[in-house]
Amino acid sequence: ETGVTQSPTHLIKTRGQQVTLRCSSQSGHNTVSWYQQALGQGPQFIFQYYREEENGRGNFPPRFSGLQFPNYSSELNVNALELDDSALYLCASSQPWGSDEQFFGPGTRLTVL
Amino acid sequence: GQQVMQIPQYQHVQEGEDFTTYCNSSTTLSNIQWYKQRPGGHPVFLIQLVKSGEVKKQKRLTFQFGEAKKNSSLHITATQTTDVGTYFCAPRTSGTYKYIFGTGTRLKVLA
Secondary structure, eight states: OOSOEEEOSEEEEOTTOOEEEEEEOOTTOOEEEEEEEOTTSOOEEEEEEETTEEEEEOSOOTTEEEEEOTTSOEEEEEOSOOGGGOEEEEEEEEOTTTTOOOEEOOOEEEEEO | OOOEEEEOSEEEEETTOOEEEEEEESSOEEEEEEEEEOTTSOOEEEEEEOSTTOEEEETTEEEEEOTTSSEEEEEESSOOGGGOEEEEEEEEETTOOOBOOOOOEEEEEEO
8 A cells, every 4th residue: 555545436427517536645745646547548647736836737628627735635626527537537646856756546436427 | 749659558478478568758758667557456666767778677577778768668577477467657758747657568467
């Protein structure tokens, strides 16, 4: 176990709805990255948060947004859900100074109907 | 933008055979990480390579970073059924802080 937790485990939503996914980072890690993994594909970088600030973003539309809190936990919000948003959403925590190893949580499986 | 290709996409081997996956980038890399993801699981960090030409070993696994820092490989000697999973490279381009995961190589080991 990595110490990174995510909630919920599974989620079913309908098109147009909004969803919030949560991630608690490993103790001592101040950086959280979010990834989207479609079935049979590699994880796609959504964005990264470092000390409560967005530190970089992948090719995802603005309806994907996030937050990081003072305790370094994080949220991923997706508005106006589309069918293609169905995927496994992974968060990974890391400490950028040092090994930069990313510790992944178990993921949230989102299904959009 | 940066493109990261891994070959092969799939590999089936008999237990005891060797396995190699290759990762190629269109741009020069700052460093590269390798991850393993078991079916139904999440990516688990294996190693990070930073230096040009670097070679690192972990028991039966050998990781190599190319001299030009544009490619990398993972070699497994004498595969075991526990090696089953998808192996991803995740390079980071110089001047950025994001890791771009490769397409992955799915390994099946036949007992």
